[in-house]
Amino acid sequence: MSPSTSSNPPLIRDAALRLFAEPGGARASVRDIATAAGVSPALIIRHFGSMEGLREAVDAHVATQIGALLEHIASDPAGAIDPHSSASFADAATRLFGDDSPLPRYLLRSLVDGGDRGAALVELVTRSSVEAWQSMIDAGAVSPGPDPRARAALVAMIDLAALALREPLGSLLGADPLTGEGAERWTAEVARMLARTSPHGASAGSEHEGNPHD
Amino acid sequence: MSPSTSSNPPLIRDAALRLFAEPGGARASVRDIATAAGVSPALIIRHFGSMEGLREAVDAHVATQIGALLEHIASDPAGAIDPHSSASFADAATRLFGDDSPLPRYLLRSLVDGGDRGAALVELVTRSSVEAWQSMIDAGAVSPGPDPRARAALVAMIDLAALALREPLGSLLGADPLTGEGAERWTAEVARMLARTSPHGASAGSEHEGNPHD
DNA sequence: GGTCACAGTAAACATTTGTTTACACTGGCC
DNA sequence: GGCCAGTGTAAACAAATGTTTACTGTGACC
Numbered sequence: 001m002s003p004s005t006s007s008n009p010p011l012i013r014d015a016a017l018r019l020f021a022e023p024g025g026a027r028a029s030v031r032d033i034a035t036a037a038g039v040s041p042a043l044i045i046r047h048f049g050s051m052e053g054l055r056e057a058v059d060a061h062v063a064t065q066i067g068a069l070l071e072h073i074a075s076d077p078a079g080a081i082d083p084h085s086s087a088s089f090a091d092a093a094t095r096l097f098g099d100d101s102p103l104p105r106y107l108l109r110s111l112v113d114g115g116d117r118g119a120a121l122v123e124l125v126t127r128s129s130v131e132a133w134q135s136m137i138d139a140g141a142v143s144p145g146p147d148p149r150a151r152a153a154l155v156a157m158i159d160l161a162a163l164a165l166r167e168p169l170g171s172l173l174g175a176d177p178l179t180g181e182g183a184e185r186w187t188a189e190v191a192r193m194l195a196r197t198s199p200h201g202a203s204a205g206s207e208h209e210g211n212p213h214d
Numbered sequence: 215m216s217p218s219t220s221s222n223p224p225l226i227r228d229a230a231l232r233l234f235a236e237p238g239g240a241r242a243s244v245r246d247i248a249t250a251a252g253v254s255p256a257l258i259i260r261h262f263g264s265m266e267g268l269r270e271a272v273d274a275h276v277a278t279q280i281g282a283l284l285e286h287i288a289s290d291p292a293g294a295i296d297p298h299s300s301a302s303f304a305d306a307a308t309r310l311f312g313d314d315s316p317l318p319r320y321l322l323r324s325l326v327d328g329g330d331r332g333a334a335l336v337e338l339v340t341r342s343s344v345e346a347w348q349s350m351i352d353a354g355a356v357s358p359g360p361d362p363r364a365r366a367a368l369v370a371m372i373d374l375a376a377l378a379l380r381e382p383l384g385s386l387l388g389a390d391p392l393t394g395e396g397a398e399r400w401t402a403e404v405a406r407m408l409a410r411t412s413p414h415g416a417s418a419g420s421e422h423e424g425n426p427h428d
Numbered sequence: 429g430g431t432c433a434c435a436g437t438a439a440a441c442a443t444t445t446g447t448t449t450a451c452a453c454t455g456g457c458c
Numbered sequence: 459g460g461c462c463a464g465t466g467t468a469a470a471c472a473a474a475t476g477t478t479t480a481c482t483g484t485g486a487c488c
Contacts, residue, residue, distance in 0.1 A: 023329045026240035030446060040467045045447060108326045111379065115237045122382050150403035153386035160382065161375045168336050168374065172367035189364035193407055244476060254437050259477060444475065
């Protein structure tokens with residue numbers, strides 16, 4: 001029997017997060033998770049009370065982690081879509097999500113299986129997007145359009161999709177939309193589309209997309 | 215014992231589709247589905263061979279159904295985003311998805327749990343979007359932009375999100391994005407954003423969004 | 429009427445599941 | 459050293475799972 005260690009609860013929680021985020025992960029058993037974490041099934045129950053308790057702990061942790069990214073973006077709202085500071089979002093996303101993070105896939109899991117807690121997590125993301133968008137409207141940087149709510153919804157959807165639909169989007173883009181060059185290209189393209197709504201943007205009209213990084 | 219009926223296999227398949235699409239539905243048991251379909255668990259195994267066989271049958275059916283919508287849109291590519299024919303997409307979506315269709319939620323399920331079959335279904339949707347977008351580029355109606363692949367990816371994501379993220383999008387929009395007024399508003403807003411990329415669109419420049427439905 | 433293919437089901441079966449129980453170990457404190 | 463709280467585990471437990479088996483009923487055909 002190994003010595004006692006206080007690192008086991010987070011270890012278990014993280015193993016669960018990884019498994020739950022995978023295809024078929026909703027059917028991961030207490031024994032699957034115990035094996036992945038290198039502990040006994042009974043220890044999971046001891047620390048978290050039940051499988052439901054474990055799921056709650058994972059959800060709470062994910063909310064904290066994703067909240068960190070949103071906090072970062074909220075400190076620089078333009079950073080999310082401004083082509084000149086797109087590196088800021090890309091850097092933050094790379095740092096938080098790396099190449100192998102289960103968080104975006106877990107967000108997707110929350111969308112389909114999360115019930116009330118999943119809906120709350122998704123709302124965390126979309127509310128942050130909508131607030132950032134409103135800040136930019138207030139600053140006069142963008143236009144709310146004839147149907148302001150629809151436009152805000154579109155902006156929020158684009159943000160949510162970049163996280164939750166990371167994999168199909170990555171296939172389409174030919175690069176990971178949350179890290180490195182892929183993140184820069186994605187945010188640049190989103191910025192171009194939204195820059196179209198600037199009240200005083202390009203004055204030449206319809207299509208003026210020379211070189212956004214110069 | 216009831217009389218024999220050839221309607222039981224589709225009845226079972228549809229009950230399974232509904233259950234699988236719900237939160238927690240990945241854990242739906244053969245007994246849950248049997249109860250929902252009003253048959254015995256053993257009948258499901260008799261007709262589909264196994265639970266895996268049932269899942270395959272559901273996937274095949276969903277691919278057929280979603281293919282029907284894409285076929286409709288492919289016959290009128292502009293219909294997906296042109297504000298003047300947005301009613302065409304809205305009508306088709308309403309007819310296919312109604313108020314209560316499990317298909318969009320099942321697509322979301324496929325994204326997270328579908329493995330290869332899920333990826334194939336998602337590709338069905340995104341390929342169709344990309345092809346429609348390319349048709350519009352070829353027709354000179356829109357511009358590919360400085361990063362054509364990123365722009366096509368953005369268009370495809372918007373389409374995929376409207377289906378798979380129907381519920382959070384509906385909350386943001388304040389209406390269902392796949393039926394009725396909500397579908398019209400959503401497609402109108404998407405059209406406005408994408409019309410911005412027209413090579414010879416509005417010549418007044420930055421923000422010219424008078425009244426798109428007049 | 430008898431035979432056959434097919435559909436449908438209850439019961440049984442072997443395995444898996446989440447959880448509980450009983451025990452051992454560790455380290456800190458007196 | 460003894461006691462205690464906390465950690466960790468193997469085994470046991472009751473329930474649930476997907477599937478198989480054995481049987482019945484139906485309708486078509488001869």
